[in-house]
Amino acid sequence: MIDRVLILGGSGRVGSSVAADLVQHTPALITIAGRNSTVGAQISDRLGTNVQFQSFDLADVESLKSAIAAANLVIHCAGPFHYRDGSVLKLCIEAGVNYVDVSDHPSYTRKVMEYKSAAETAGVTAIVNTGIFPGISNSMVRQDVEQLDEPERIHLSYVVAGSGGAGVTVMRTTFLGLQRPFEVWMDGKWQEVKPYSDREIIQFPAPYGPVDVYWFDVPEAFTLPSTFPVKTVITKFGTVPRFYNFLTWSVARWWHPWLLRQTPVIEFLSYVSHFMTDVTDRLSGIGVVIRSEVTGKKAGKAARSLSTLVHPNTAISAGYGTGSVAQLLLSGQLNKPGVWAIEEALPTDLFQQTMQERGIQIQSELELSDG
Known part of the structure; x- marks a missing residue:
């Protein structure tokens, strides 16, 4: 079966970068969701036949539920996360669908961490704070x-x-x-x-x-x-x-x-x-x-x-970060029910593997001294 991925905020700069990364590294069918139909259609056309656009607002709960139920993985890129609550993750847990986000605001991270035990019970892996x-x-x-x-x-x-x-x-x-x-x-x-x-x-x-x-x-x-x-x-x-x-x-x-x-x-x-x-x-x-x-x-x-x-491009590198986590979840290499910050969930060997696949070079050095 072919995996299906729903990217909320997928017509934005970061969301579309995540979609582009997934097209490059997975065979998944991708739905990018947003409110601007013109921009969304342009992005889906540019990214190819594995990407389609669906227009709806996050406030439209029934449309959101239906879109989540049709996916194997939901990627939340619809910021600013300062204004968001944990409702998307809650719906994913209820539907048994794995979840990733690019959240960058502490208040949102604290809100979704409250669903940790519910996600664990449901067997849902939710990884937050991905991106760059x-x-x-x-x-x-x-x-x-x-x-x-x-x-x-x-x-x-x-x-x-x-x-x-x-x-x-x-x-x-x-x-x-x-x-x-x-x-x-x-x-x-x-x-x-x-x-x-x-x-x-x-x-x-x-x-x-x-x-x-x-x-x-x-x-x-x-x-x-x-x-x-x-x-x-x-x-x-x-x-x-x-x-x-x-x-x-x-x-x-x-x-x-x-x-x-x-x-x-x-x-x-x-x-x-x-x-x-x-x-x-x-x-x-x-x-x-x-x-x-x-x-x-x-x-x-x-x-x-x-x-x-x-x-050289912050938005594209954010797409690499989130796309690599999504790739690992879809392939089954990463499976950790609960809600986790990225540094808790992603082992270093898998991190290094996915960065190398994307041509990301991380310079590292270790210094020892007697001081």
């Missing part, structure tokens, strides 16, 4: 953690060039992340930090070089310390051109929090930012760089495991 960051980034951390005998500190940082090749939804996600302080795991305890604070200059691989990164509210801030026995987890984000960092920092520092909780304000900031990146993308590119650094001990010595990844 979170997603591939978290698997890079797992790979680094496994290099050490006693991991103590995780420092995970990302930089996106311009729009990253994604749509306005990514801009919304950025500004929604500035709304309120959040907790991070530092020195063995939870501490509150302000978004886009504590500027740090990190040396990234070429062509990025030194870039400013800042605290940002992401699911990894709590899923990584839940998964790995470390004392500190740092998750920081930045953009290039670097003046975008200053603009975002200014909004986080000087705009009243009440303003950032108003939908019209978020929409204004998002569309203005997207307009600006339409201009600067031609100079900066739309790529992404990830840097994972885990420090601790190995063989009784101080040790550092460092991994980096550079890709």
